[in-house]
Amino acid sequence: MYYGDTLLVNLDTGTTEQFSFDEVGVFGPGLAAGIGLYEKYGDADPLVIGSGLLTGTTAPASCLGFVVGKSPLTGEVAVSPLGLYAGAEVKLSGFAMIVIRGTSDKPVYLWLHDGVADIQDASALWGRDNWETTDAIRQEMGEGLIQVISAGPACEEGSRLASFSIDYWGSGDTAGLGAAMGARKLKAVALRGLGMLDPEDPEAYYEATMEMLAGSPAEPGFGRLSKGLGAGDVDGWLKPMVHRYRSCFACPAACNTFVKYNEPASVLAPDGVDEPGVMVTSAAAALWLMGGGWEAEPACRAMEAMARAGIDQVRGARELAEKPLKDPAGVAAAVSALTGSAAAGWPSSDRVGSGLFGPWVPPLGSPDEWMEAHRLGYLLGICPTYLLTSGIDRGALLGLCGPASGVELDTGRIAEMLP
Amino acid sequence: MHALNSRQHCDWGQRVKLSDAPHGGGRLGRAAADPAYLRYRRAFEAAGDAYPSVAVYVGAGASHSWMWFADLLERLGLHDIAFVTEEEVTTEGLSRFGVLMVGGGDTYAMAEGMGPGGAGALEGFVRSGGFYHGSCAGGYLVLRGVDRPPFTPFALVDGEMVNVMGSPPEPRCLEHKYLAPYGPDWVFHPVYGEVVLGPGIEGRGFECFASGDIKAPLFGGPVIASMSSVADFTGVSDRAAFLWPRDEAERLLEGRRAVVSASLGGGTAVASGPHLEHPLFVGANTLLAELLLRHLKEAPADTGAPSGRAPSTTPPHGLNPxxxxxxxxxxxxxxxxxxxxxxxxxxxxxxxxxxxxxxxxxxxxxxxxxxxxxxxxxxxxxxxxxxxxxxxxxxxxxxxxxxxxxxxxxxxxxxxxxxxxxxxxxxxxxxxxxxxxxxxxxxxxxxxxxxxxxx
Amino acid sequence: MRVKVKPMDCTGCALCELACGFHWDEAFSLISASIMQYRAEEKKDYLGIIVKTEEDLFLGRPEGAEAVKLGELQKGGGGGGASAKPILIREACDMCESVGKDPQCVAICPHDALYVE
Incomplete structure (x- = not known):
């Protein structure tokens, strides 16, 4: 269930070329193709962007896309997630997979739309934060629904805290792939497509996904995560500022929390302030700050500041947690003073990710279960956190591959594709 | 480094479904693939010298619905198509075409744009063996009963519009789609959306009615009174907006003419209230196709109506270097x-x-x-x-x-x-x-x- | 009976749009549904849901949900604003009767933000 070619971007020459996804299809779907392409162009140390087989459909939590690249933090290949609407927009961009090589001699951003790839001048965006960059690209292209994966100032500077952002809200890039973008003078990847995904057997696919959704838990907020981790009541901590719980694309859970602190959370009409608050997307960051004794409002302002700057909110929050703030006035200085001394991870666990995968997903279940959720999730485009917390029937999920694409997939083949 | 290099490649890709036509599917794709078009496509392909050359009106007053003709003609395998304006209509530009199709839009702007000269050109076109099809505004334009200036000289098809009155009642909805001025009166639209059509006297035996009535969209087109017809309104659909109370709207439409035609000289003129060319209405499409096919079969050979350009594989400028x-x-x-x-x-x-x-x-x-x-x-x-x-x-x-x-x-x-x-x-x-x-x-x-x- | 919206219960997952788009096109897209999210003001978290019917729009604005007749939203020329006007060219909601199902947007909504009344 992909359409479009694989896109090969050469930032050295400022050129793009496209080739049939069939040619690389031997790798498998989703991250298997992403890793396969990374290896194929490994000499050029590329960044590979893609989405899972089922991404962008009614399959529960089929929001997931990914970026594969060499982590500046470890020098090893790593995968960072594209959640919110970014993964689905990758799927709809008209490119099955996107390989980015080389380094531009001036700042650029990629504008990928309906199978057209444009390398745009980003000189005016260099130095601007992720909020400004998202606004500017949307303004330039004339559409507010464009998804923007951007490298904020921390990414431009090659900070050890660098993390790319999705729109305004940061991301689960704990591998520093935002810095890999910055090093290539790649300010952003902007995506929009008006395409259509055709399952091989539409009705069978749709009905199967409806059945899965009918039994799917839909408890909004971070409650399931914090309970699973035995952590504190982060929802209660945020509650006075909560405006609404938000989902990633096609996800019955709503693990994101929009909080308002520049106007009352109860304001519903859009005629208030332009930037009323932030969408808290990182449960780990919120837990670190809460556990460190931060008041919720300065904590959320700190998460906003990190999202703007392109700082990994988890490591940033872990470092910030050591010096709790109760007054919002000190937030900017505290975020500016971050050194990157803290490691990624979750407050209640010493697990910091495994193999290709960083600690974006909470350490629920056994290490094997955690890894299996990643393999399955990144191949199919299903959020691993959802897989670990929903109790969804993974066999049924695998059963979607046939109606989706005409190809059956089982756990054995998954292990072959992503050891 | 992880054990990436030891990973075995799986034989997956050759079977991954790829769609290179993100807009080729969906309702439009399904409608376009409907086998109902086959019969007509074959008939037109076999028409030889009678393969029609079609003009689609895109001039003054034409809204966007003329593009639906492009879909329809393509489904019928009719590719000798040009898009003409009022200028071509009034300067004998129609002489190279056998068919003229006029869709929806602003009937005033159409009539004023073409002027009396254009009216004469349309009549001459039909009398010399041409096939005129007008939907909605294109239908109003040629109805004899629509006779106030600037429409007076455009009179090809017998029929009165019924949907006109001096003081129409307030609409239930779609106020912006409800009225258009007509002298001291108003043309009004009691229903907006899908309606049901059955065969009129002239439409009996048409293939499209073989399995019952058909559906077509009425977007402000005329509701017609006429002695004879190709198709009549037989009902409305739940998939319509009722600007009048539904029962009153139904009474207005019931038994009225939806599609009327006239033979003039060697040609045919058709006025349709509904958009028979709408790409999601296969039955309505084939009604129009049937009318055109019958015209081609029945038109006397010596009317002088032009046939289409001979198909050729040789482009005018040859292959590119x-x-x-x-x-x-x-x-x-x-x-x-x-x-x-x-x-x-x-x-x-x-x-x-x-x-x-x-x-x-x-x-x-x-x-x-x-x-x-x-x-x-x-x-x-x-x-x-x-x-x-x-x-x-x-x-x-x-x-x-x-x-x-x-x-x-x-x-x-x-x-x-x-x-x-x-x-x-x-x-x-x-x-x-x-x-x-x-x-x-x-x-x-x-x-x-x-x-x-x-x- | 029609599909109505409790806008502040909506989490913006777009499953309703996918289900409705599938109902019309037997494929997944966000361009053809009768129900659609209004999510152009992301920084404000201003998220509404619009349902198009033959005769009106159900505007699930966060500040208040209401049905507005087509043509009454904006008569022309002037400005935009935060309220929403969907595309007439999209199909109107048929409550999924044409496929003999209950409204699929309501069935798929994980947070009961949609209901029939």
Whole structure:
């Protein structure tokens, strides 16, 4: 269930070329193709962007896309997630997979739309934060629904805290792939497509996904995560500022929390302030700050500041947690003073990710279960956190591959594709 | 480094389903693939010298619905198509066509644009063996009963419009679609959307009615009183908006004529209230196809009605040299880029609470994307025929669509700034209409040239 | 009976749009549904749901949900604003009767933000 070619971007020459996804299809779907392409162009140390087989459909939590690249933090290949609407927009961009090589001699951003790839001048965006960059690209292209994966100032500077952002809200890039973008003078990847995904057997696919959704838990907020981790009541901590719980694309859970602190959370009409608050997307960051004794409002302002700057909110929050703030006035200085001394991870666990995968997903279940959720999730485009917390029937999920694409997939083949 | 290199590749990719036509599917794709068209396609393909040359009116007053004719004609395998304006109508430009199709829009602007000279040209066209089909505004235009200025000289088909009165009652909904002035009276529209048609006296035995009544969309077209008809209104559908109470609307439509035709000289003129050409209404499409096919079969051979251009695989300028083909591909890439850019902006405009009144017609922002979709869906074919394209004919399209992107982005900024967007919207929609006609002309020329390839 | 919206219960997952788009096109897209999210003001978290019917729009604005007749939203020329006007060219909601199902947007909504009344 992909359409479009694989896109090969050469930032050295400022050129793009496209080739049939069939040619690389031997790798498998989703991250298997992403890793396969990374290896194929490994000499050029590329960044590979893609989405899972089922991404962008009614399959529960089929929001997931990914970026594969060499982590500046470890020098090893790593995968960072594209959640919110970014993964689905990758799927709809008209490119099955996107390989980015080389380094531009001036700042650029990629504008990928309906199978057209444009390398745009980003000189005016260099130095601007992720909020400004998202606004500017949307303004330039004339559409507010464009998804923007951007490298904020921390990414431009090659900070050890660098993390790319999705729109305004940061991301689960704990591998520093935002810095890999910055090093290539790649300010952003902007995506929009008006395409259509055709399952091989539409009705069978749709009905199967409806059945899965009918039994799917839909408890909004971070409650399931914090309970699973035995952590504190982060929802209660945020509650006075909560405006609404938000989902990633096609996800019955709503693990994101929009909080308002520049106007009352109860304001519903859009005629208030332009930037009323932030969408808290990182449960780990919120837990670190809460556990460190931060008041919720300065904590959320700190998460906003990190999202703007392109700082990994988890490591940033872990470092910030050591010096709790109760007054919002000190937030900017505290975020500016971050050194990157803290490691990624979750407050209640010493697990910091495994193999290709960083600690974006909470350490629920056994290490094997955690890894299996990643393999399955990144191949199919299903959020691993959802897989670990929903109790969804993974066999049924695998059963979607046939109606989706005409190809059956089982756990054995998954292990072959992503050891 | 992880054990990536030891990973075994799986035999997956050759079977991964890829769709290279993101807009080829869906309802439109399913409708286009309906086998009901086959019979007509074969008949027209077999028409030989009678293969019709079709003019589609895109001049003054034409809204966006003329593009539906492009879909219909393509499904019928009729590729000898040109898009004409009032200028061609009034300057004997119709003489090279056997068929003229006029869709919806602003009937006043059409009549005033063509003027009495155009009315005479239309009559002459039909009398000399031509086939005129008018839907909605194109139907009002030629009804004999629509006789107030500027419509007086346009009178090809017997019929009165029933949907006219001096003081129509307040509508239940769709106020902006309800009325159009007609002298001291008002033309009103009691139903907007899907209606049901059954055969009139002349339509009995038509293939499209073989399994019962058919559906067609009525978007402000005439409800007709006439002695005879091809199709009558037999009901309404739940998939319609009722501007009058439903029972009253049903009573107004019941038994009234939906499609009427007239034979003049060797030709045929058809006036239809519903849009028989709408691409989602296969039954209605085949009703129009049947009318055209019967006209071609029944028209006397010596009427002088022109036949279509002989299909040829030889393009006018021959095959491109390699350098020109590279230039063609670059230009096609630019067209694709700009159509995509403008579509994305157009899509974003669709949820904005704004409409523009141009003449007596209300235009919604979604029509911007509708125009662009017609080019977008057909671009892959241009790529496939790149060898037969001349860069010189693509350059104006590339420049035009770049201008459309610029205009669309500027329009969005104007709307967001709460200033009057009417002039910009009008410029954009006018430009889009011209460009879409140019694009489709090129597209159908390529289709026509390729006909021989499939014979 | 029609599909109505409790806008502040909506989490913006777009499953309703996918289900409705599938109902019309037997494929997944966000361009053809009768129900659509209004999510152009992301920084404000201003998220509404619009349902198009033959005769009106149900505007699930966060500040208040209401049905508005087509043509009454904006008569022309002027500015935009935060309210939403969907595309007439999209199909109107048929409550999924044409496929003999209950409204699929309501069935798929994980947070009961949609209901029939």
């Amino acid at each position: 390699t350098a020109a083909t590279a230039q063609v591909e670059t230009l096609l890439g630019e067209i694709r880029r700009q159509v995509s850019n403008a579509r994305i902006v157009g899509f974003g405009l669709e949820k904005m609470p704004i409409t523009w009144r141009i003449g007596v017609k209300v235009w919604e922002p979604e029509k911007i994307r509708t125009f662009l979709d017609y080019a977008w869906r057909r671009l892959p074919y241009l790529y496939a025929r790149a060898l037969y394209l001349d860069p010189a004919e693509l350059e104006p399209l590339a420049a035009g669509y770049a201008e459309v992107t610029r205009l669309a982005r500027s329009l969005k900024i104007t709307i967001e700034s709460d200033t009057d967007s009417q002039p910009e919207a009008q410029s954009l929609l006018t430009r889009l209409k011209e460009l879409t006609a140019s694009f489709l002309s090129l597209y159908f020329r390529l289709r026509l040239e390729a006909r021989g390839d499939h014979d």
